[in-house]
Amino acid sequence: xxxxxxxxxxxxxxxxxxxxxxxxxxxxxxxxxxxxxxxxxxxxxxxxxxxxxxxxxxxxxxxxxxxxxxxxxxxxxxxxxxxxxxxxxxxxxxxxxxxxxxxxxxxxxxxxxxxxxxxxxxxxxxxxxxxxxxxxxxxxxxxxxxxxxxxxxxxxxxxxxxxxxxxxxxxxxxxxxxxxxxxxxxxxxxxxxxxxxxxxxxxxxxxxxxxxxxxxxxxxxxxxxxxxxxxxxxxxxxxxxxxxxxxxxxxxxxxxxxxxxxxxxxxxxxxxxxxxxxxxxxxxxxxxxxxxxxxxxxxxxxxxxxxxxxxxxxxxxxxxxxxxxxxxxxxxxxxxxxxxxxxxxxxxxxxxxxxxxxxxxxxxxxxxxxxxxxxxxxxxxxxxxxxxxxxxxxxxxxxxxxxxxxxxxxxxxxxxxxxxxxxxxxxxxxxxxxxxxxxxxxxxxxxxxxxxxxxxxxxxxxxxxxxxxxxxxxxxxxxxxxxxxxxxxxxxxxxxxxxxxxxxxxxxxxxxxxxxxxxxxxxxxxxxxxxxxxxxxxxxxxxxxxxxxxxxxxxxxxxxxxxxxxxxxxxxxxxxxxxxxxxxxxxxxxxxxxxxxxxxxxxxxxxxxxxxxxxxxxxx
RNA sequence: GGUCCGGUAGCUCAGCUGGAUAGAGCACCAGCCUUCUAAGCUGGGGGUCAUUGGUUCGAAUCCAAUCCGGAUCACCA
Numbered sequence: 001x002x003x004x005x006x007x008x009x010x011x012x013x014x015x016x017x018x019x020x021x022x023x024x025x026x027x028x029x030x031x032x033x034x035x036x037x038x039x040x041x042x043x044x045x046x047x048x049x050x051x052x053x054x055x056x057x058x059x060x061x062x063x064x065x066x067x068x069x070x071x072x073x074x075x076x077x078x079x080x081x082x083x084x085x086x087x088x089x090x091x092x093x094x095x096x097x098x099x100x101x102x103x104x105x106x107x108x109x110x111x112x113x114x115x116x117x118x119x120x121x122x123x124x125x126x127x128x129x130x131x132x133x134x135x136x137x138x139x140x141x142x143x144x145x146x147x148x149x150x151x152x153x154x155x156x157x158x159x160x161x162x163x164x165x166x167x168x169x170x171x172x173x174x175x176x177x178x179x180x181x182x183x184x185x186x187x188x189x190x191x192x193x194x195x196x197x198x199x200x201x202x203x204x205x206x207x208x209x210x211x212x213x214x215x216x217x218x219x220x221x222x223x224x225x226x227x228x229x230x231x232x233x234x235x236x237x238x239x240x241x242x243x244x245x246x247x248x249x250x251x252x253x254x255x256x257x258x259x260x261x262x263x264x265x266x267x268x269x270x271x272x273x274x275x276x277x278x279x280x281x282x283x284x285x286x287x288x289x290x291x292x293x294x295x296x297x298x299x300x301x302x303x304x305x306x307x308x309x310x311x312x313x314x315x316x317x318x319x320x321x322x323x324x325x326x327x328x329x330x331x332x333x334x335x336x337x338x339x340x341x342x343x344x345x346x347x348x349x350x351x352x353x354x355x356x357x358x359x360x361x362x363x364x365x366x367x368x369x370x371x372x373x374x375x376x377x378x379x380x381x382x383x384x385x386x387x388x389x390x391x392x393x394x395x396x397x398x399x400x401x402x403x404x405x406x407x408x409x410x411x412x413x414x415x416x417x418x419x420x421x422x423x424x425x426x427x428x429x430x431x432x433x434x435x436x437x438x439x440x441x442x443x444x445x446x447x448x449x450x451x452x453x454x455x456x457x458x459x460x461x462x463x464x465x466x467x468x469x470x471x472x473x474x475x476x477x478x479x480x481x482x483x484x485x486x487x488x489x490x491x492x493x494x495x496x497x498x499x500x501x502x503x504x505x506x507x508x509x510x511x512x513x514x515x516x517x518x519x520x521x522x523x524x525x526x527x528x529x530x531x532x533x534x535x536x537x538x539x540x541x542x543x544x545x546x547x548x549x550x551x552x553x554x555x556x557x558x559x560x561x562x563x564x565x566x567x568x569x570x571x572x573x574x575x576x577x578x579x580x581x582x583x584x585x586x587x588x589x590x591x592x593x594x595x596x597x598x599x600x601x602x603x604x605x606x607x608x609x610x611x612x613x614x615x616x617x618x619x620x
Numbered sequence: 621g622g623u624c625c626g627g628u629a630g631c632u633c634a635g636c637u638g639g640a641u642a643g644a645g646c647a648c649c650a651g652c653c654u655u656c657u658a659a660g661c662u663g664g665g666g667g668u669c670a671u672u673g674g675u676u677c678g679a680a681u682c683c684a685a686u687c688c689g690g691a692u693c694a695c696c697a
Contacts (some may be wrong), residue, residue, distance in 0.1 A: 337623090
């Protein structure tokens with residue numbers, strides 16, 4: 001069988017709302033639709049009725065059309081319809097070689113030559129699966145730390161999720177701005193500052209040798225210890241709990257400090273700047289180690305005034321109202337929610353005030369079509385309220401707001417609480433994973449032929465890869481439980497597994513003297529005469545799915561789809577590797593076919609994992 | 621109590637716009653390294669898809685009710 005001029009090359013279908021990659025899978029759907037239209041011109045058949053699946057391995061064929069949905073509409077028995085449809089598709093398209101009907105399912109086999117053409121056209125396509133630019137500007141905000149404590153394991157889920165989604169959206173044709181909103185003001189910062197003033201004796205990161213974010217975090221914990229103690233004392237002195245919490249001296253001091261800060265008191269301002277500087281230095285080290293970057297930084301200290309201004313305008317417009325104590329509120333009762341405070345009686349702003357300002361600022365800065373907030377699901381209500389308030393105030397940014405909500409990372413004993421010292425620190429976790437990858441490599445005798453420098457880099461790649469994969473492989477909206485006592489496995493459904501499969505491919509290519517991305521001309525003369533073995537076919541079928549998987553990861557806001565897909569691809573490759581030799585292939589045709597498969601598989605693995613920020617080494 | 625999310629193998633999770641015998645990984649058992657890297661491969665045991673009812677040719681998937689777990693409903697951020 002000769003090569004067919006590929007009828008499909010890289011392109012898209014355009015429907016009213018979506019752009020769909022023109023994979024063979026999607027072409028099959030299309031072909032079925034037009035076949036039905038041709039065979040039954042008088043019957044209107046909705047596109048949603050056409051269901052195409054991958055054919056189950058126990059049957060022959062590649063793609064399967066489910067016939068039942070048409071039975072009633074066309075008043076035909078499924079098998080009769082299948083025969084007519086199959087016959088038409090085989091005779092009138094270039095795609096299908098044969099068909100078979102098994103109890104209500106029409107199994108279609110794509111011609112081997114079409115598969116060969118698919119490989120020849122895509123094996124070295126670096127951007128395989130990506131979509132062309134579509135003039136859609138998206139901001140993804142993630143990380144968004146408070147400046148009163150270091151990053152912990154739960155933040156890492158947020159950071160990796162936001163970073164991965166940015167990359168995925170970019171690859172699917174969006175213009176993406178990666179934003180980090182630093183929550184650098186508010187009562188929580190004042191708590192660290194008060195405790196530091198009273199107990200640190202002027203300690204700095206330099207003088208103490210403690211990383212800046214950790215140092216500030218230590219005094220945040222200290223504040224809470226003092227506060228708890230004072231509340232206890234007040235209760236012992238006869239106050240009820242609520243009053244005690246309100247009147248604890250250290251809390252009053254923190255509140256006074258916040259007012260001073262908002263009034264621009266120079267002494268408070270200097271301390272605030274100094275301590276935030278320490279924290280930023282610490283964060284920078286952590287972000288760098290994790291390979292995380294941002295395009296745009298926002299600071300709530302810059303946006304809360306805009307928020308206040310919006311509140312004042314809302315008050316003038318009559319959308320908001322004032323209570324006796326001068327505090328300003330919005331009434332959301334008719335939307336099934338409650339009254340919500342937007343500005344305190346003393347004029348200081350609350351969480352949502354600054355969020356309003358930031359939302360508007362982001363929108364105005366970049367003329368966004370979409371503004372994605374990666375924030376834990378405990379804030380679902382808050383985000384709902386934010387969007388609603390913006391809408392009521394008539395802000396155009398309201399419609400762009402999208403909350404990418406994810407479940408919290410919990411310990412077997414429950415939530416991580418910095419006050420109770422149960423947090424798993426981000427820096428510690430990275431170090432632990434790097435250590436674990438070293439231990440495993442040494443145990444397996446995998447260190448031969450590497451310099452110490454190469455090993456350090458490799459352990460970084462493996463350890464960090466495992467961590468990212470672990471946090472991204474679960475559907476974001478589900479909460480996950482992490483047991484720090486059981487360290488993360490490097491076997492099974494992990495990045496290490498994929499990295500290992502990739503190094504095996506690299507090893508094959510080295511042996512064959514072939515680069516990772518050979519030139520198109522290398523397989524130009526390839527002719528398929530032999531047919532395709534089942535394992536080879538399985539690889540090709542999975543490679544063919546990638547554009548659809550990437551598109552789904554983008555539209556569902558779910559990077560775990562890439563984890564699942566790539567793991568399956570690596571799994572199939574490992575089985576393929578076991579049954580088919582490349583260096584000792586039966587003949588040159590087989591060698592070439594398998595080389596194309598393997599080159600493309602490695603490329604797709606690098607692409608998919610690259611979007612998640614996971615590197616694949618060439619040797620390990 | 622209101623709203624939202626979840627409940628699939630011992631554990632961690634896929635599958636959820638209804639389709640063929642419900643899948644992986646870990647753990648457990650048995651095999652496979654003179655042959656491209658065994659961080660791998662092959663096989664095995666393990667399931668009332670929380671429960672009940674409904675919708676239909678067909679339900680883990682859709683609908684309703686119930687049970688269990690979590691989040692949230694702050695002048696904290």
